[in-house]
Amino acid sequence: MSKKIYELIIIGAGPAGITAAVYAARKKLDFLIISKDIGGQAAWSGDIENYTGYQFISGPELTLKFNEHISAFGIDVIMPEQAKGIEKQEKLIKVVSDKSLYLANAVIVATGKRPRMLNVEGELEFKNKGVTYCAICDGPLFRNKPVAVIGGGNSALDAVLQMMKISPKVYLININAGLSADSIMKEKVKQADNVEILHNAVVERISGAAFVEAIDVKQNDARKHLNVAGVFVEIGLVPKSDFAGILARKEKQEIVVDCFNKTNVEGIFASGDVTNVPEKQIIIACGEGAKACLSACSYLSTHWI
Ligand SMILES: Cc1cc2nc3c(=O)[nH]c(=O)nc-3n(C[C@H](O)[C@H](O)[C@H](O)COP(=O)(O)OP(=O)(O)OC[C@H]3O[C@@H](n4cnc5c(N)ncnc54)[C@H](O)[C@@H]3O)c2cc1C
Numbered sequence: 001m002s003k004k005i006y007e008l009i010i011i012g013a014g015p016a017g018i019t020a021a022v023y024a025a026r027k028k029l030d031f032l033i034i035s036k037d038i039g040g041q042a043a044w045s046g047d048i049e050n051y052t053g054y055q056f057i058s059g060p061e062l063t064l065k066f067n068e069h070i071s072a073f074g075i076d077v078i079m080p081e082q083a084k085g086i087e088k089q090e091k092l093i094k095v096v097s098d099k100s101l102y103l104a105n106a107v108i109v110a111t112g113k114r115p116r117m118l119n120v121e122g123e124l125e126f127k128n129k130g131v132t133y134c135a136i137c138d139g140p141l142f143r144n145k146p147v148a149v150i151g152g153g154n155s156a157l158d159a160v161l162q163m164m165k166i167s168p169k170v171y172l173i174n175i176n177a178g179l180s181a182d183s184i185m186k187e188k189v190k191q192a193d194n195v196e197i198l199h200n201a202v203v204e205r206i207s208g209a210a211f212v213e214a215i216d217v218k219q220n221d222a223r224k225h226l227n228v229a230g231v232f233v234e235i236g237l238v239p240k241s242d243f244a245g246i247l248a249r250k251e252k253q254e255i256v257v258d259c260f261n262k263t264n265v266e267g268i269f270a271s272g273d274v275t276n277v278p279e280k281q282i283i284i285a286c287g288e289g290a291k292a293c294l295s296a297c298s299y300l301s302t303h304w305i
Pocket of ligand 1: 155
């Protein structure tokens with residue numbers, strides 16, 4: 001156990017946590033940032049066209065820029081390390097991780113979201129053996145192989161846009177009658193002749209031997225057996241807030257914050273996709289991370305002089 005008491009601990013190094021860390025460094029706080037990785041979901045994005053200052057940048061390139069930015073401030077992210085719990089001890093806050101235990105005067109939770117699972121037969125058995133939740137990470141493994149993307153929103157179409165360039169056949173399995181992704185993405189996908197969209201369709205089973213070989217799909221009342229080597233599950237995300245049980249959360253498990261990023265527990269702030277702030281975007285998460293750090297600074301200066 002570390003006996004040191006930090007002024008601030010930031011949990012998570014996605015856009016929200018990284019931005020909070022840059023602000024903390026500029027305020028010369030004695031702080032720590034722990035995370036499972038750097039970049040978070042931003043690292044999984046294919047084409048980013050809505051982060052001001054870059055007309056186009058890929059997720060991995062933006063992550064590299066984040067890394068350069070924090071390195072310039074001498075910030076070391078402690079990773080891979082996973083927060084397992086947060087407790088309040090009088091005024092102090094205890095953060096328990098899978099490796100250690102830390103104490104701080106203030107904490108910012110910026111743990112974002114994780115992919116939602118499909119929960120069908122074969123999903124767990126073939127996880128990392130053809131079933132994947134990150135097209136940008138695993139897409140190249142399926143070059144020249146037929147794949148299925150499950151979903152109908154921006155993440156699913158992001159995966160289709162990536163895979164249609166390298167796969168001979170991409171099935172898009174959409175549970176609804178229409179796609180909910182941005183129009184610009186829908187247009188690009190509709191123009192591709194190697195993409196087949198199955199609306200009103202659900203995956204019932206993923207099968208194979210050592211690796212995925214096929215999926216069974218029910219579309220309206222018909223059943224189809226599609227031969228695919230990869231299954232990209234892109235059906236939404238769940239906030240990673242389960243370790244923060246002391247914080248008030250909404251039904252969807254989003255941490256409730258006010259406009260100063262304060263949670264219901266004094267000294268604990270939250271920012272980005274893990275919160276109930278509307279719209280989940282990189283630029284919004286960055287702004288929220290900045291705001292959370294400034295609120296934490298204000299709290300530290302008034303409560304911990
Ligand atoms: C495929 C895809 C494409 C996208 N494309 C775009 C786009 O083009 N433009 C756009 O604006 N937005 C896009 N988004 C959304 C955007 O990536 C998110 O809104 C943004 O990354 C949220 O930032 P965040 O820091 O709140 O959370 P995240 O990016 O989820 O980062 C959370 C961080 O916390 C860490 N973490 C999680 N749990 C723990 C724990 N218990 N202990 C320690 N660390 C933990 C994670 O490892 C990660 O580093 C996309 C998302 C996806 C999935």
